[in-house]
Amino acid sequence: xxxxxxxxxxxxxxxxxxxxxxxxxxxxxxxxxxxxxxxxxxxxxxxxxxxxxxxxxxxxxxxxxxxxxxxxxxxxxxxxxxxxxxxxxxxxxxxxxxxxxxxxxxxxxxxxxxxxxxxxxxxxxxxxxxxxxxxxxxxxxxxxxxxxxxxxxxxxxxxxxxxxxxxxxxxxxxxxxxxxxxxxxxxxxxxxxxxxxxxxxxxxxxxxxxxxxxxxxxxxxxxxxxxxxxxxxxxxxxxxxxxxxxxxxxxxxxxxxxxxxxxxxxxxxxxxxxxxxxxxxxxxxxxxxxxxxxxxxxxxxxxxxxxxxxxxxxxxxxxxxxxxxxxxxxxxxxxxxxxxxxxxxxxxxxxxxxxxxxxxxxxxxxxxxxxxxxxxxxxxxxxxxxxxxxxxxxxxxxxxxxxxxxxxxxxxxxxxxxxxxxxxxxxxxxxxxxxxxxxxxxxxxxxxxxxxxxxxxxxxxxxxxxxxxxxxxxxxxxxxxxxxxxxxxxxxxxxxxxxxxxxxxxxxxxxxxxxxxxxxxxxxxxxxxxxxxxxxxxxxxxxxxxxxxxxxxxxxxxxxxxxxxxxxxxxxxxxxxxxxxxxxxxxxxxxxxxxxxxxxxxxxxxxxxxxxxxxxxxxxxxxxxxxxxxxxxxxxxxxxxxxxxxxxxxxxxxxxxxxxxxxxxxxxxxxxxxxxxxxxxxxxxxxxxxxxxxxxxxxxxxxxxxxxxxxxxxxxxxxxxxxxxxxxxxxxxxxxxxxxxxxxxxxxxxxxxxxxxxxxxxxxxxxxxxxxxxxx
Amino acid sequence: xxxxxxxxxxxxxxxxxxxxxxxxxxxxxxxxxxxxxxxxxxxxxxxxxxxxxxxxxxxxxxxxxxxxxxxxxxxxxxxxxxxxxxxxxxxxxxxxxxxxxxxxxxxxxxxxxxxxxxxxxxx
Numbered sequence: 001x002x003x004x005x006x007x008x009x010x011x012x013x014x015x016x017x018x019x020x021x022x023x024x025x026x027x028x029x030x031x032x033x034x035x036x037x038x039x040x041x042x043x044x045x046x047x048x049x050x051x052x053x054x055x056x057x058x059x060x061x062x063x064x065x066x067x068x069x070x071x072x073x074x075x076x077x078x079x080x081x082x083x084x085x086x087x088x089x090x091x092x093x094x095x096x097x098x099x100x101x102x103x104x105x106x107x108x109x110x111x112x113x114x115x116x117x118x119x120x121x122x123x124x125x126x127x128x129x130x131x132x133x134x135x136x137x138x139x140x141x142x143x144x145x146x147x148x149x150x151x152x153x154x155x156x157x158x159x160x161x162x163x164x165x166x167x168x169x170x171x172x173x174x175x176x177x178x179x180x181x182x183x184x185x186x187x188x189x190x191x192x193x194x195x196x197x198x199x200x201x202x203x204x205x206x207x208x209x210x211x212x213x214x215x216x217x218x219x220x221x222x223x224x225x226x227x228x229x230x231x232x233x234x235x236x237x238x239x240x241x242x243x244x245x246x247x248x249x250x251x252x253x254x255x256x257x258x259x260x261x262x263x264x265x266x267x268x269x270x271x272x273x274x275x276x277x278x279x280x281x282x283x284x285x286x287x288x289x290x291x292x293x294x295x296x297x298x299x300x301x302x303x304x305x306x307x308x309x310x311x312x313x314x315x316x317x318x319x320x321x322x323x324x325x326x327x328x329x330x331x332x333x334x335x336x337x338x339x340x341x342x343x344x345x346x347x348x349x350x351x352x353x354x355x356x357x358x359x360x361x362x363x364x365x366x367x368x369x370x371x372x373x374x375x376x377x378x379x380x381x382x383x384x385x386x387x388x389x390x391x392x393x394x395x396x397x398x399x400x401x402x403x404x405x406x407x408x409x410x411x412x413x414x415x416x417x418x419x420x421x422x423x424x425x426x427x428x429x430x431x432x433x434x435x436x437x438x439x440x441x442x443x444x445x446x447x448x449x450x451x452x453x454x455x456x457x458x459x460x461x462x463x464x465x466x467x468x469x470x471x472x473x474x475x476x477x478x479x480x481x482x483x484x485x486x487x488x489x490x491x492x493x494x495x496x497x498x499x500x501x502x503x504x505x506x507x508x509x510x511x512x513x514x515x516x517x518x519x520x521x522x523x524x525x526x527x528x529x530x531x532x533x534x535x536x537x538x539x540x541x542x543x544x545x546x547x548x549x550x551x552x553x554x555x556x557x558x559x560x561x562x563x564x565x566x567x568x569x570x571x572x573x574x575x576x577x578x579x580x581x582x583x584x585x586x587x588x589x590x591x592x593x594x595x596x597x598x599x600x601x602x603x604x605x606x607x608x609x610x611x612x613x614x615x616x617x618x619x620x621x622x623x624x625x626x627x628x629x630x631x632x633x634x635x636x637x638x639x640x641x642x643x644x645x646x647x648x649x650x651x652x653x654x655x656x657x658x659x660x661x662x663x664x665x666x667x668x669x670x671x672x673x674x675x676x677x678x679x680x681x682x683x684x685x686x687x688x689x690x691x692x693x694x695x696x697x698x699x700x701x702x703x704x705x706x707x708x709x710x711x712x713x714x715x716x717x718x719x720x721x722x723x724x725x726x727x728x729x730x731x732x733x734x735x736x737x738x739x740x741x742x743x744x745x746x747x748x749x750x751x752x753x754x755x756x757x758x759x760x761x762x763x764x765x766x767x768x769x770x771x772x773x774x775x776x
Numbered sequence: 777x778x779x780x781x782x783x784x785x786x787x788x789x790x791x792x793x794x795x796x797x798x799x800x801x802x803x804x805x806x807x808x809x810x811x812x813x814x815x816x817x818x819x820x821x822x823x824x825x826x827x828x829x830x831x832x833x834x835x836x837x838x839x840x841x842x843x844x845x846x847x848x849x850x851x852x853x854x855x856x857x858x859x860x861x862x863x864x865x866x867x868x869x870x871x872x873x874x875x876x877x878x879x880x881x882x883x884x885x886x887x888x889x890x891x892x893x894x895x896x897x898x899x
Binding site: 545548549552553555556557559560561563564567569570592595596599 | 787793800860861880881883
């Protein structure tokens with residue numbers, strides 16, 4: 001909204017408010033004043049009218065009393081009482097009345113006298129009616145009762161006009177002798193009432209009787225007297241409340257015409273009638289209305305004036321602002337040097353000068369800003385370039401990262417494979433921290449141990465809460481040493497117990513995982529439940545044991561009985577008997593050998609043979625073995641060549657097993673040799689190995705059969721045909737033993753050209769092997 | 777005085793050939809067919825050496841040996857195990873119980889066996 005409008009509206013509304021409130025106040029007070037003045041006027045008027053009416057009545061009363069004390073009348077009445085010349089007296093009375101009384105007031109239109117019984121005894125106008133009985137007339141009765149009586153305004157039927165009948169008692173001395181009556185025209189009263197000065201156009205005063213009839217002329221209704229009903233609130237109020245002295249109350253009501261009026265009333269006690277004064281409200285209010293109209297007009301003019309003033313005023317105020325506005329527009333265009341400032345001393349002047357200052361400042365700042373902006377733009381361009389370069393670099397990195405991501409994903413996939421592999425492996429795999437607390441256990445762990453993963457994680461591996469602690473303390477001590485201090489793999493069979501209490505055996509591989517620096521990160525334990533295998537092995541072993549035991553028993557029997565026979569303890573044995581017995585004995589020996597060899601083979605197969613390495617002197621063992629063939633060598637005339645290095649170091653080996661090796665090799669060298677042949681035995685050291693060479697010049701091994709020579713029960717064709725005995729197990733056993741020490745066995749041989757066997761055994765020798773059986 | 781040898785062996789044939797040989801060599805021989813019998817015979821006869829088989833009914837050799845070593849008199853008597861069972865476990869067990877030898881029957885000639893006995897019985 002414009003300021004002009006604002007100013008205008010402010011002034012307008014302010015003036016309007018004032019005018020309206022002023023009007024309101026004025027109207028209210030005016031109305032009150034007016035009413036009260038109207039009321040006063042009415043009150044004054046009614047009182048004056050009433051007073052006049054009462055005065056009139058008083059005059060009537062006075063007159064009648066005056067008449068009642070008329071001597072002639074008195075005497076007449078007395079005379080009449082005496083009954084003397086009634087007619088004459090009456091006549092004289094009537095004459096008197098005509099001549100003297102009726103002329104007193106022109107309004108009296110009849111005077112007459114009644115005797116004590118109400119009979120007419122004299123009248124001014126009713127001569128002919130002398131003797132008429134008026135005893136029932138109220139004017140007679142009332143006068144008799146009260147002394148004086150005035151009637152309300154009534155229609156006098158006798159004379160056919162409105163009249164008031166006034167009557168009074170006549171006394172002669174103390175004696176009641178009669179009633180004198182005046183019939184009076186109410187003209188004077190009417191004049192009073194009809195004096196309508198100060199009552200405007202609609203004001204009137206009238207009298208109403210108890211029948212609510214108008215008893216006087218009305219301004220509005222012609223001939224209303226005793227014709228028009230005035231059954232109004234005011235009339236009611238007058239007649240009903242006059243006892244409470246409510247007379248002269250100003251009322252607002254509808255008159256007998258139905259028109260709203262202001263009115264007052266007065267009760268005339270004498271004639272039991274009411275004087276009513278009223279004026280039309282419309283007429284009464286006219287001055288007020290007029291006043292209001294004037295006021296409205298004035299108000300209107302005031303508003304107009306205000307409008308004009310405000311218009312001019314606002315224009316005046318606005319002008320400098322408008323100027324300022326224009327100036328600012330120019331500045332806005334960019335002309336900062338334009339001056340809007342005026343010299344005026346008011347606030348707008350100040351403002352305009354401030355604007356100028358501001359404009360100058362802005363101009364200055366603008367120039368500075370421009371400069372700065374130029375600088376900044378340069379900077380920004382530079383930065384932008386840098387950013388672009390950086391962006392390139394980032395993109396490169398992102399590419400690298402993508403590559404890596406792909407690698408990692410692949411790795412993760414591989415890892416997942418490994419994870420799955422580990423998780424689903426049939427062997428128990430657990431991972432523990434440095435203290436042996438289990439961090440991870442695969443599914444197989446649950447299956448094998450019977451404990452749930454939940455029960456396992458966080459517990460000590462192999463601890464008493466879980467499946468371990470069944471072995472000797474030393475065992476566990478050794479294990480920890482191996483994996484923690486020596487940081488090496490620990491392998492071994494461990495006896496554990498499942499959750500349900502069942503014992504079982506595992507083949508355990510426990511090893512540390514090391515960081516690049518060589519520190520232990522964690523331990524991994526892989527255990528395979530070999531309980532079943534063990535049981536099977538046990539069964540097999542037991543079977544083999546038992547079988548061999550069962551086989552040996554009859555063999556021992558044959559042996560010893562043959563021996564005893566051969567020794568001659570059971571009697572002399574001659575020639576053929578001896579040789580046959582010897583055959584039996586020899587054959588039996590072969591059986592024994594076979595059984596022993598089979599037993600060894602089965603033990604080798606089952607892996608149940610025991611290895612007890614000791615630091616031994618190989619040469620000694622070789623010697624011991626050799627000695628048992630001394631007789632044979634002599635018999636076959638074999639040449640023995642021994643080449644044994646002096647001061648051979650001790651080898652860690654099981655003496656019994658080494659003995660078996662030598663036994664077999666030397667036995668073969670002797671057995672398959674030709675008569676007069678030679679045997680070579682060389683024992684030396686080379687490259688940290690003991691080198692043993694056993695050679696002979698015997699039947700040798702055919703080339704086609706080289707590959708089979710180490711197999712079980714294999715005997716080459718050439719020896720089979722010969723007269724030699726052999727189980728075909730010897731070389732198999734030797735190979736097994738040699739290889740068990742970590743050594744090697746090879747040979748060179750041609751048929752009939754002998755055989756040379758080369759054995760090398762590492763100096764560190766055999767590993768101790770726990771088994772259940774010894775090879776024999 | 778003749779040395780008394782107690783042979784505890786369940787195989788009749790072996791038992792008889794052994795006792796024949798030993799008697800021939802000048803020993804007195806008493807026999808038992810199983811570990812239980814062996815114990816009672818030992819108590820009765822007080823032999824100087826026992827030849828003990830392992831696999832026997834009623835009470836086997838190892839059991840008998842254990843019980844023997846618990847007795848006052850059986851503590852120190854020389855025992856030679858004579859069996860066809862070549863189990864390393866059994867050997868160890870036997871040695872624990874203080875036997876002098878663990879001989880596999882089928883590997884030993886009677887003559888060598890006798891030598892062994894003579895050796896053992898002296899000490």
